[in-house]
Amino acid sequence: MRLTRAGEYGIRCVQHLARHGKGALVSRKEIAVRTDVPPHFLAKIAQQLARAGIIEIQQGANGGYRLLRDPSEITLLAVIEAIIGGISLNDCVGRPESCHNSPLCTVHRVWNKANRQLRATLQEADFATLAKEDSCCLTPCPETAGHNGSIEKK
Amino acid sequence: MRLTRAGEYGIRCVQHLARHGKGALVSRKEIAVRTDVPPHFLAKIAQQLARAGIIEIQQGANGGYRLLRDPSEITLLAVIEAIIGGISLNDCVGRPESCHNSPLCTVHRVWNKANRQLRATLQEADFATLAKEDSCCLTPCPETAGHNGSIEKK
DNA sequence: CGATATAAGACTAAAAATATCTCATATATC
DNA sequence: GATATATGAGATATTTTTAGTCTTATATCG
Ligand code: SF4
Ligand code: SF4
Numbered sequence: 001m002r003l004t005r006a007g008e009y010g011i012r013c014v015q016h017l018a019r020h021g022k023g024a025l026v027s028r029k030e031i032a033v034r035t036d037v038p039p040h041f042l043a044k045i046a047q048q049l050a051r052a053g054i055i056e057i058q059q060g061a062n063g064g065y066r067l068l069r070d071p072s073e074i075t076l077l078a079v080i081e082a083i084i085g086g087i088s089l090n091d092c093v094g095r096p097e098s099c100h101n102s103p104l105c106t107v108h109r110v111w112n113k114a115n116r117q118l119r120a121t122l123q124e125a126d127f128a129t130l131a132k133e134d135s136c137c138l139t140p141c142p143e144t145a146g147h148n149g150s151i152e153k154k
Numbered sequence: 155m156r157l158t159r160a161g162e163y164g165i166r167c168v169q170h171l172a173r174h175g176k177g178a179l180v181s182r183k184e185i186a187v188r189t190d191v192p193p194h195f196l197a198k199i200a201q202q203l204a205r206a207g208i209i210e211i212q213q214g215a216n217g218g219y220r221l222l223r224d225p226s227e228i229t230l231l232a233v234i235e236a237i238i239g240g241i242s243l244n245d246c247v248g249r250p251e252s253c254h255n256s257p258l259c260t261v262h263r264v265w266n267k268a269n270r271q272l273r274a275t276l277q278e279a280d281f282a283t284l285a286k287e288d289s290c291c292l293t294p295c296p297e298t299a300g301h302n303g304s305i306e307k308k
Numbered sequence: 309c310g311a312t313a314t315a316a317g318a319c320t321a322a323a324a325a326t327a328t329c330t331c332a333t334a335t336a337t338c
Numbered sequence: 339g340a341t342a343t344a345t346g347a348g349a350t351a352t353t354t355t356t357a358g359t360c361t362t363a364t365a366t367c368g
Contacts, residue, residue, distance in 0.1 A: 106285075106286075
């Protein structure tokens with residue numbers, strides 16, 4: 001009944017990328033350091049995000065990751081499900097056939113309802129909105145600065 | 155992000171007991187067979203339910219388990235949390251100190267909200283209501299019969 | 309080409325879930 | 339009270355999942 005570490009890391013990764021905006025290239029190393037995720041682990045997670053069409057991976061020297069969509073178009077739900085697969089609070093939610101009683105089971109219906117609610121809540125949260133208030137970035141991020149009270153640029 | 159087997163089994167156990175009503179003694183073996191739970195595993199789960207004050211265990215010959223409260227007073231949430239501990243969708247929900255960023259983190263707030271909703275939904279579901287419509291019992295249960303279309307008793 | 313950075317998947321280690329076993333304890337019945 | 343029966347409680351074993359690392363291959367820059 002908890003998010004896996006990979007899922008949490010995936011969110012941090014997208015959140016960090018979102019601070020740089022759509023299309024900006026950020027190296028794996030920078031993301032790993034800033035979000036406190038083991039670099040090799042991040043690589044695996046990034047692959048899943050890429051397969052889901054959320055980020056693009058650029059190989060080679062000076063490579064890195066970039067967001068393919070605008071932060072406002074990316075929801076928490078999309079990121080989580082890209083990494084841990086479909087959310088289902090109980091086995092019988094995702095695979096009703098796993099319990100032959102599911103067609104009759106009233107508990108099953110409660111789980112279905114709870115699952116729908118959970119997904120809805122996670123879908124409401126997009127990364128543009130999340131970034132507005134503050135961020136999940138674990139250490140201050142110079143590139144994105146300017147939110148330290150005074151606007152210095154220009 | 156899923157209910158453990160133990161949690162699911164605990165729910166089945168309470169649901170079966172609920173069909174017999176508050177205070178009725180049902181043997182561990184019967185519950186195990188009817189709900190398709192390994193008997194020894196059920197024993198461990200029952201201990202947790204007993205510690206939580208949901209059931210009472212009677213030892214000795216012709217022993218078994220009985221509900222301490224009325225089914226209408228027992229919620230899904232209570233049973234689940236008795237067995238798998240407090241529900242928390244992400245580590246930082248249950249233990250905010252596990253991530254030093256939680257006071258600032260907007261994602262954290264989404265998790266908190268989702269967690270509250272989930273708990274609320276599970277708390278709304280009590281076993282009296284759940285039993286009204288149909289049941290989770292995996293095999294027909296003679297003692298509780300009478301819902302097979304015709305009323306035969308008397 | 310050579311240096312750098314990621315790809316992709318194999319591999320390992322650790323943790324958690326699931327189930328079982330053993331010995332102890334309580335109760336009914338004789 | 340003795341015996342049979344049924345559960346208590348914790349230890350143990352097995353399996354599955356999670357978390358993290360490592361190795362070899364590939365892409366890009368200069
Ligand atoms: S008994 Fe009901 S809640 Fe439990 S697994 Fe089967 S369908 Fe789902
Ligand atoms: S970064 Fe935010 S969501 Fe992630 S663990 Fe920390 S507080 Fe929770």
